[in-house]
Structure formats: structure tokens, C-alpha cells
Amino acid sequence: MTAAVQTPFQRIASDFAASKLALLGFAMLVVVIGIALFAPVVSPQNPYDLTQIDVMDSKLGPGEKSMAGQTYWLGTDDQGRDMLSGIFYGLRISLGVGVLSTILALSLGILFGLTAAWFGGRIDALIMRICDIQLSFPAILIALILLAMLGQGVDKIIIALITVQWAYYARTVRGAALVERGKEYVEAARGLGLSSSRILFRHLLPNVLPPLIVVATVQVAHAIALEATLSFLGLGLPITEPSLGLLISNGFQYLMSGKYWISFYPGLALLLTIVAINLVADQLRDVLNPRLQK
């Protein structure tokens, strides 16, 4: 018996591919992630290896050649670093910080959201009240307060990004879990005498994951944009970890003298990354929404 039964993954994949725009976004995302993963391989130079850069090459325009005859397609910055390589390495840091902080915030949100939904009562009220209060302030303000206290650093910006994100997940998980809690399969699991943690993580969690995946995808884009903004303000990453935001900030001082490329191209890379993620997330939302399924 080999009936052509579609697995859930095949169905999601074919639904996803129905939109050309989403496929374009996906392709862009694959390229961006590939560049971020293999930055040292695909970059023309290592912009942070002092033996490979020459201050004599500083602030060259796009397409100009170095003293050694190498072409800088996107120009160079004030230190004589190739912008293209700088962007590739920057993508790595921006994407890494965005994805890592989202995964950690997601885990934390799942933990608190499930706890709130499962135990209810005072625990639920307390957790949700904290979410309410936190969500009534803009993320950028909370991140600024935290970074003002913590100082600069990759670990610190990740802490700040987790803090501003966890409440979204906690709320989404709680809402979905409250619905699932009343369903028969949970009752059956309870009847079997399974432990709370087993029911929560093995039975409930897989059923509340789809809306979370959508929220998390959009949040990666938000986290990347927020990190770039904070780094631009000089409060995010230190100069030793040059994310796209820092590259843009670095070029800002040369903008007025017409040397646009130092800020412009890192910004363009940032924009393309965010658009790609949003396109994918938009389609995922439709594909994973059970109400829209045929």
C-alpha cells in the first residue's frame, strides 16, 4: 500500500512555494544566511586582519582599485577596509545576535507562557501582569534602559533583546495553550496519569508551536533592526564586534562629505535581510494558519 499521502512538511512546503514573492524572500534569505555562515570564505579580504588592509586605501569609492591592484566593488571605509568584506562579516554578527536572542527569548517565553496557562490563578495573573506592563512600553526604550545599565557587549545586547522579546512569546503561548488545555487529548494524557511536565512539553507544546514559529520569524527581523539601531546610537555592540549597525554608524560621519558608500551599503544589506525575513514570515503565517487551510 503506497498511497500518495502528503506528510505535513510536504504540504507546508508546497503551500509555501505557491507565492513567488515568498520564494524570492526565501532565496534571498538562503543567500544571506550562506554569506553569514561562510563569511571568511566568500569575503575578498579579512577586514579585521591588519596585515591585509592598508590605510593608504582608505575611503576609496565603489569600484576603485587598491594600491595592490585589488578592486573594491563597494569602496573602502576610513581604515581602508573593503566594504563588501565588512558587510559580509557584519551580517554574520547581526544575524547571529538576532537569531540567538530570538531562540533564547522563545524558550523563556514558552516556559513562562506554559506555566501561566497550566497553573492559572495567581501565577498566571502575576506573569501576565508583568507582560502587560512590559508591553505597554516600546521595546527600544526598555532596551536603552537596560544597555545604559549593563554597558556594551555581545552578551549584554543579547540580554537586552531577550528581555524585550520574551513577553510576546509568553502571551502567544499562554493564549494557545489555554485553548489546547481543554481538548480531549490533554484530558486523555491526564487520565493516563502522566506528569505535568510530560503533558506540557510532549503533548501541549507541539500543538502550540505553529503560531510561535510565525511570531519568532517576524521577531528575528525586529531583533536585527533593534540591534542595528542600538549599535548606531553607540549603545549596542563594541567596535570589536562590527555589526551592520556599527558599520552604518561609522560611515555617518563621512556622509556629509559625500562619501555615502560607507553607510549606504551596510544599510542596504540590513534592509534586504529584513525584507527577506518579512516576506518569508508573511507566507508562513498564511501557510501555518489552520483557518486558511483548504
Next chain:
Amino acid sequence: MTEYIIRRLLQSSLVLVAMSVLVFAGVYAIGNPIELLVNPMADDAERARVIANLGLDKPLWEQYLTFFKGALTGDLGKSFVFNVPAVGLILQKLPATIELALCAMVIAILFGIPLGLWAGLKPDSIAGKTIMAGSILGFSLPTFWVGLLLIMLFSVQLGWLPSNGRGDTVNVLGFEVSFLTADGLSHLFMPALNLALFKLSLIIRLTRAGTREALLQDYVKFARAKGLRASRVVGVHVLKNIMIPIVTVIGLEFGSVIAFAIVTESIFAWPGTGKLLIDSITSLDRPVIVAYLMIIVTLFIVINLVVDILYSVLDPRVRLGQGAGQGAH
């Protein structure tokens, strides 16, 4: 209603006190302002004198108590850098920020509602699709990068608009404002547009969604069946009903515009509170950071409360106090 307001006010004061403890303790942990404030050549006696003068020799809880007592009388401490009351420093910069935020909101509303209506009435037209695509872009573009693009285009390439400062100001009722002078307006335009962009996209989407929903309602069908002109159906029957969520969001978003002004002010060197905050963080001016945060948190609490109350006035179906909580987010 009165009971609800009293309960909300009590709850808000609790949040404020909790925030003040968190912020005070947190800000206390940043760096050592003495390194920046005392001449490195100064001897130990001089250092000790400055530390005692700023009250930094006392334990944290004692410093907090002094701060808390002061805060009750509206005194949030003196700036380490400027040696003037921090509240005064912020209030002096606040009109610039409010002016920028209000202008941004006006731009977002004036363009957002008509564009959203258009996209809602003709969702499949080219114009409607373009408006929606534009609003997606408005959401995706990082604010600070758009600011840079504006400077690149209008200041560097075209040389039409100045890229920093407020320009000439006029004194109106004791506040300096820029929007009444030609020079001030030319300074205001780019930062206001930059700050407006995100809210503009939001209002377009809200208006479009509201319009599409309203068009399906019976009262709109009935108004059309009565033979009313299309302009009257849209202007009175549709618009009036979609205004409630829009007004709520505009109210709630005003606070976030002030928060986002921090970024815009830094790019355009607009001398408001946001730039003051960033400068104070860089110079470790703790009292100003704490005072700014306390003032902005208070502002948020007030905005949230006012919006919740307004909401119940606009929409009689909303009953406050029955688990209404914090309202929309």
C-alpha cells in the same frame, strides 16, 4: 468609573515606585562617574570632597531614600555635568521633542488616513496595491537608515535642507517653537518625516483594514441603498466608525513616537530630550538618566490611562473595570 480610575492610579504608583527602584539600582551600576568628573591630576582629598559633595560616599539604599524623598517634591537630583536640577534640564528640552513628535503624528495622520481609505476602497487597484507595498516598506526600513538616506538626498546631494539643529525659533506662550519660521520649518521637515514614516505605515494599514470591514456592514449597504452620495457614505458612515480604533492607536503610539524620537534626534542633532538622554548615557550623568526615565515612564502611564478612559467615552460598549486591564497594545 471613579473606582476604576482610583484603582488604576494606585496600580500606576506601584509601577512607578518599582521602576524607580529598578532604574536607580541599575543606573547606579554603570561605570564610575568620578573618573570623568574629577580632574585626573586632583589629589585624594579633592576626590573625596567631590564624592562626598555628590553624595556618592553613602550606601546605595541611603542614596535611594534621598532620591525618593526628593522625587516626592518633584526634585529628581542635580546633573553631575551641568550642576543644575535634572528635571529643569529635561523640561527645558521637552518642547523640542514634543514639537517633533506632534509634527510627526500630524504627518502620519494627514497622509495615513486618506491613503488607507483609498487602499481600503479600491484594494485591487494599482494605487491600492502600491500604497500597501509602500506601507510594508515603511515597516521594514530601519528608521535610522531612512534618516541617513534623507540627509544624503536633501542635504548632501540636493543641498536643499539643513541636516542638524532646530533653526530659528519663535517664543509662543513661553515655549520655543520651530514650525512658525521658514528656517525652523526647513530644519523640522526631515526629522518629522523620518519619525512619521513608521506610524504612517501603521495608520495606513489600520485605516485600510477598518474600511474593508466597514464596507461589508449592513449600515453601509443601507446608506448606499438609500441613494446617498459615495462621498457621504465614506465620509460619514465609514470614517466615523473606523475612527475609534484609529484614535486609540494614535493615542497609544504617541508615547512610542517620543521614545523613537531618541533615534531621530540623534541623527538630526535635534536638541530634544532624546539627544540629552544619549549624551547623558555617554557622560555617565546618572541623575539626568534616572530623571528622564522617570518622566517618560510617568508619561506612558498617563497616556495609557487617558486612552483607556477616552476609549470608554468613544465606545459606550466598553465597560471599564471589568477586567479591561491595560487596553490595546
